[in-house]
Amino acid sequence: MHKNLIFVFFLIASFMDLKAQAYEYTIVTSIESVVPMGIGRSRIISSEEEINYENFTTSRTEDNKKQNKSKRSDAKVSNFDETKILNFYSATGINFQNVASNDAFLSSKVNKMIEEGWELAFVTSGVESDAGKGDGTGIFITRFIFKRLKS
Incomplete structure (x- = not known):
């Protein structure tokens, strides 16, 4: 009986530790x-x-019309990697x-991460493709969302 109580205690403690873990997230975007x-x-x-998104968020309610004074130009990051x-x-x-080459680039980036x-953690993608005669534009965008334990 005593051994069972110790086992249950460690089992519960390990589950509590998993819930207490905090993650940080980062996003890598491919634009093709x-x-x-x-x-x-x-x-x-x-x-x-x-960037702290709250510095660029405006809250609007009937009672509170908090205006954000940040300029859109302040939201641009200067430090980023561009491959x-x-x-x-x-x-x-x-x-x-080209498709196979891009796959090799993306595999390399994912493996490095x-x-x-x-x-x-997640992958999401979308496309804005050629809308017909005279358009000639379009992109395929994929966001790779990574997480790791905060240190």
Whole structure:
């Protein structure tokens, strides 16, 4: 009976410790151009600094109209990594070698993040593609959301 109580105590303590762990998150974004003939710009972007979103948030209620005095230009980070990657299209259409090359770039970035103690938590993507005759623009954007235990 005594051994069972000790086991239950350690089991509960380990679950409590897991809940008490705090994580920090970071986002890496890939932007891949779908503009033909290499005209577009494709990049992997990761910020190297933090911004407190509250400094740029305005709260609006009937009783309280707190206005934020921060300018939009103050919200821009100056320290970020920008990795050039390849566009999806060439003059003849989809360039599969470019797609494979971008996959290699992204795999390298993800593996580096994991080496640094980050864990890939979520991936989300979207596309703004060519809207038809005369448009000729578009991007494929993917956000890789990483987390790790706060130190």
